[in-house]
Amino acid sequence: MKISFLIHTIYGIGGTIRTTLNLAEELAGRHEVEIVSVFRHRDEPLFAIDPRVTVVPLIDTRPSSPTNEKQHELHLTPAEDFPKNEARYKEYSALTDRRVRDHYSRSDADVVIGTRPGLVAYVARYAPEGAVLIGQEHMTHNHHKPALRAEMAEWLAKLDAFVTVSEGDAASWRTHMPLPDTRVLAIPNSVPEPMVAPSDTTGTTVVAAGRLSSEKQYDVLVEAFAEVAAARPDWTLRICGWGNQKDRLRRKIDQLGLYNNVHLMGPRSPIEPEWVKGAIAVSTSRHESFGMTLVEAMRCGLPVVSTDCDYGPREIIKDGEDGLLVPVGDKAAVARALLTLIDDPDLRRRMGAAARANARRFDPGPVAKQYEELFAALGAATERHTTASARDPQEAPAGGRHDEPPVADAVAAPDGAVTVTLLTPREGARLVAGGHTFPFDAAGGATIPPGTEFAEGVWPCELETPADRGADPTRIPLATRAVDQRGAMYAAARQPATATPVRHLVPYTRGGTLTLRSWVRPVHAEVGAIHIRDRAVTLTARLYGASAAPGASAALLLRRRGDQPLELTFPATPLDDGALRFTVPLAAPADVQHAAHDVWDLWLRHAPDAEPARVARILDDVVEKGSLQPYPGTDLLKKQPLRLVRAAARRITGRPPERVTVKVFFSAADDLVLNVVDKPIERTGQ
Structure with missing residues (x-):
């Protein structure tokens, strides 16, 4: 049969997009499947x-598209057929009405599935005659405003089925x-088997993922983690996702002094390589229609602390x-639950194993079967279309076509090796990166041994086949599916204290291409915790590649860049x-400010006559x-000549005192840098 999913956009990141793809790809093995994306807002x-x-x-x-239609006359005209109380109503228009109607007027789909309230209304209006009409509820009944529920009643009544993701909803x-x-009826969302090995739960990282929005209550999580960090300062929290609460969360993290322990990692896709870096997963949502991230984490072998929403x-x-x-909103309970798992490694391991086993019920196979049984029960046609299994095998084999761009997985091992595996092996192929070549074996795997002498820098990975070789x-370029970096988290532990040079190699995705980041330092100072308080920055650093001289001869050097260097x-x-x-x-570099923006590099001199080592954070993932x-x-008062005279003049004129901002940050090479920048004067109204 032919199955058509109608979605707001398939080009972003979100739970509805993920679960639609999971279901569509499972069904595509037996049926013809299309995803109709109302909007396309990015190229890929x-x-x-x-x-x-x-x-x-x-x-x-x-x-940047020459066919951008944001200013299309019809797109500037309000929609008539999209529910006015839908949250995305302002994004829809007479043009969306027309395009959806026109698409389905030519469609021969047997099943049409709308994935949000407004699109459910479109399905009820526009789906081809004779098709089975299904609406999906990816939120909850209680989440929607009464006005929207009232507006949707007419369209829901025209459906053959309305599918929620939980029995309770x-x-x-x-x-x-x-x-x-x-x-x-309820059919859960599906989550496939991860493409990376599960977590062993032995690390010191807690992971959360989802939109940075108010309903996720990350403020509760951050406050709870303040209690965790006070008791177990070596543990960190990573929050993956984007959203309108980012700046608010950043301020809370800084106010609580948690910038060493809580990190906003931004959006991550695929998310599985981030889950497996963790020992525990956590969710503090106010409400969840389902909880895709919970199942994803469990499938990756993590025990989960979640609000019972x-x-x-x-x-x-x-x-x-x-x-x-x-309980929802109970930060003390969140902290207690996290500490229970943190303090009991055996419990973490047992719960992680149970999570992985129990989450298999959400595999796309069983979930897709429930949908197929629903389609059949509702009378969907089954003979009008060619199924995927009956197509020409050269059309789209499951493993990908030989002439498709090469795609690979990469794994950073705890010993420093990096293994790259082609999803489609190619006979005689070689991995080329940073001037080195590594042969792929018959299974499509190539291993970069620990300690391989890459120069410091960024090295794209490329595929070379026998036919490509010559003068x-x-x-x-190798595209990526999943890059498992967790072995890189152990770089500091495996690095001999006095061995030189200090090397570290991390695989990652850059511009869609598998890339290696290499650091090579004769001597290196790995920065640890950094604390900013009492108008001072206090940091710890550990020396690699040399030993610090006994006594108190080691020193931190601040070196100012530019035409007026200073140390x-x-x-x-x-x-x-x-x-x-x-x-x-912080007054030390501020009081010798030379320009409106001074930049200082940080170095560690471990012995009186030794070359100093750059202070950086490179031995991780x-x-x-x-x-x-x-x-x-x-912020500090700017030190200037004739300070007393200037202060008197400011009192007379009402002009605010001039200030500078002193800040430490990591450069593009992950070296620690300090800058002193003039703070703009805030002008008051007349």
Whole structure:
């Protein structure tokens, strides 16, 4: 049969997009499947899409596209057929009405599925005659405003089935909005088997993922983690996602002094390589219709701490067996649950194993079967279309075509090796990166041994086949499916303290291409915790590639860049664990400010006559830390000649005092840098 999904956009990141793709790709093995994306706002989807699934974009809103239709006359005219109380109503128009209607007027789909309220209304209006009409509820009955529920009643009544993602929500719809001619049932979202090995739960990282929006209550999570960090300062929280709450969360993290422990990682796709870096997953949502992230984390072998919100979590997590449920909004309960798992590695391991086993019920196979049984029960035609299994095998084989661009997975091992595996092996192929070549074996795997002598820098990975070799060989960039970086998190532990040079190699995706980031330093100072308080920055650093001289001869050097170089020196305090601690009064670089923007590099001199080592953070899995591990700035009065005279003049004129902001941050090479920048004067109104 032919199955058509109608979605707002397939080109972004979100739970509805993920679950639509999971279901569509499973169904594509037996049916003809299309995804009709009302909008196309970027060139390529952020999620990989199975080539057996046809994607049909209707309206181009890409800013740089010559076919951008944002200013189309009809797109500037309000929609008439899209529900006015729908949250995205303002994004729809007479043009969306027309394009959806025109597409389905020519469609021979046997089943049409709308994936949000407004699109359910479109399905009820425009789907081809004789098709089975299905609406999906990816939120909950209680989430929608009464005005929208009232507006949707007419369209829901025209459906053959209305599918929620939890039994609790299905019951709520049946109770509060009876639909005598529409079958209301629950079918959960599906989550496929991860493409990376599961977590062993032995790390010190807690992972959360989802939109940075108010309903996710990340503020509760951050406040709870303040209690966790106070008790277990070596544990960190990583929050993956984007949204309108980012700046608010950043401010809370800084206010609580959690910038060493809580990191906003931005959107991550695929998410599985991030889950498996964790030992525990956490969710503090106010409400969840289902909880895709919970199932994703469980499939990756993580025990989950989640709020017991309506409706999904309690239908996914078996409290005390594969996770812990806590009251909504109770930060103390969240902290207690996290500490329970942090302090009991055996419990984490047992719950992680149970989570992985229990989450298999959400595999796309069983979920797709429920949908197929629903289609059949509703009378969907089954003989009008060619199924995928009966197509010409050269058309779109499951493993990909030989002439498709090469795609690979990459894994960073704890010993420093990197393994690259082609999804479609190619005989005689070689991996080429940074001037080195590594042969692929018959299974499509190539291993870069630990300690391979890459120069420091960024090295794209390319594929070279026997046919491409010659005086001027042709090489093809390697695209990525999944890059498992968790082995890189152990770089500091495996690095011999005095071995030189210090090497670290991390695979990552850059511009869609598998890339290697290599660091090579004769001597290196790995920065640890950084604290900004009392108008000073205090940091710890651990030396690699050399030993610090005994006594107090080690020092931190601040070196100013530019045409007026200057060096400031700050003594080290040796710590019991072998690290060194330094304190820099922020007035020191501020008081010698030369330009409106001074930049200072940080170096560690470990012995009086030794070449200093760059202070950086390179021995982990995060390649570009600048935006992911920021530190708050400190405002100081600007030191100027004739300060007393200037102060008197300001009092007379009412002009505010001039200030500078002093801040530490990581450069593009992950070196620690300090800058002193003039703060703009805030002008008051007359």
